[in-house]
Amino acid sequence: MKLIVMVMTMMMISEGSMIDQTCKQTPDFKLCVSLLNSDPRGSSADISGLALILIDKIKVLATKTLTEINGLYKKRPELKQALDQCSRRYKTILNADVPEAIEAISKGVPKFGEDGVIDAGVEASVCEEGFQGKSPLTSLTKSMQNISSVTRAVVRMLL
Numbered sequence: 001m002k003l004i005v006m007v008m009t010m011m012m013i014s015e016g017s018m019i020d021q022t023c024k025q026t027p028d029f030k031l032c033v034s035l036l037n038s039d040p041r042g043s044s045a046d047i048s049g050l051a052l053i054l055i056d057k058i059k060v061l062a063t064k065t066l067t068e069i070n071g072l073y074k075k076r077p078e079l080k081q082a083l084d085q086c087s088r089r090y091k092t093i094l095n096a097d098v099p100e101a102i103e104a105i106s107k108g109v110p111k112f113g114e115d116g117v118i119d120a121g122v123e124a125s126v127c128e129e130g131f132q133g134k135s136p137l138t139s140l141t142k143s144m145q146n147i148s149s150v151t152r153a154v155v156r157m158l159l
């Protein structure tokens with residue numbers, strides 16, 4: 001009985017350090033750990049599982065940003081053109097980048113997963129630039145850029 005408890009404790013410690021060790025190799029350790037710890041699958045995932053969790057976070061953030069964009073049409077009609085562009089960009093993240101990355105990693109071809117993850121950050125930047133310095137989405141843009149770069153680093157560990 002005691003032995004079982006000891007082995008289980010050791011397993012939990014090594015699982016915990018899996019997230020830690022993976023996140024140490026990303027540009028934002030704190031963000032990486034907080035994203036992975038917030039998902040119940042994180043504690044038992046391997047690196048490709050951790051990458052899939054992070055891609056899911058990209059999806060959640062893109063969905064949230066798209067909702068925000070849709071709400072801004074009424075509040076800021078003068079921004080319509082930039083909002084249209086952003087709407088297209090975030091739909092690209094949701095309909096192309098995310099599914100492409102999930103499929104690539106699930107099938108064990110992470111190189112193609114990296115492309116989708118990088119593109120999510122690029123799409124967010126292009127959206128932001130459309131407002132020419134007066135973006136109402138800056139903090140969401142930065143979050144996407146940050147998640148994208150953390151996720152990219154994790155996907156690269158699979159290459």
Ligand SMILES: *[C@@H]1O[C@H](CO)[C@@H](O)[C@H](O)[C@H]1NC(C)=O
Pocket residue numbers: 028139140142143146
């Ligand atoms: C994104 O990362 C930068 C650099 O680490 C940090 O200064 C900034 O607060 C982060 N922004 C968001 C919204 O997460």
